[in-house]
Amino acid sequence: MKKKKAGVAIAISDKIDFKTKTVIRDKEGCYIIIKGSIHKEDITLVNTYAPNIGASTYIKQLLTNIKGEIDSNTLIVGDFNTPMTAMNRASRQKINRETATLTDTLDQMDLIGIFRLFYPKAAEFTFISCAHGHYLP
Numbered sequence: 001m002k003k004k005k006a007g008v009a010i011a012i013s014d015k016i017d018f019k020t021k022t023v024i025r026d027k028e029g030c031y032i033i034i035k036g037s038i039h040k041e042d043i044t045l046v047n048t049y050a051p052n053i054g055a056s057t058y059i060k061q062l063l064t065n066i067k068g069e070i071d072s073n074t075l076i077v078g079d080f081n082t083p084m085t086a087m088n089r090a091s092r093q094k095i096n097r098e099t100a101t102l103t104d105t106l107d108q109m110d111l112i113g114i115f116r117l118f119y120p121k122a123a124e125f126t127f128i129s130c131a132h133g134h135y136l137p
Contacts, residue, residue: 008032008047033069044069048078055082056098060105
């Protein structure tokens with residue numbers, strides 16, 4: 001019996017002058033990369049869905065694999081299924097090794113979480129995941 005998977009997508013309004021140059025997908029449907037331009041400005045869009053188990057490891061591996069596709073005009077979005085910072089964890093929990101390693105990878109690749117950049121202490125727009133035991137932005 002095959003498992004049904006929907007995959008990820010990126011919706012771009014037809015009101016935006018977006019010109020697609022390249023589309024890269026994985027065969028499992030866990031990520032899509034669209035390279036293109038808006039008003040002659042190059043942009044790379046990445047959408048990913050990390051598995052519920054091993055999300056930090058998956059994201060770290062994905063970022064390592066697509067490192068050559070990422071530049072200063074890259075936007076990475078998706079359901080990461082993992083806390084990206086200490087702020088996203090319930091106060092009673094310690095940051096686990098996977099999250100710390102992921103944070104190090106993000107720092108090494110010079111990637112930042114935009115939400116936490118603008119709202120470093122905000123708890124709005126987060127929820128506690130009982131399955132994961134932490135807050136997700």
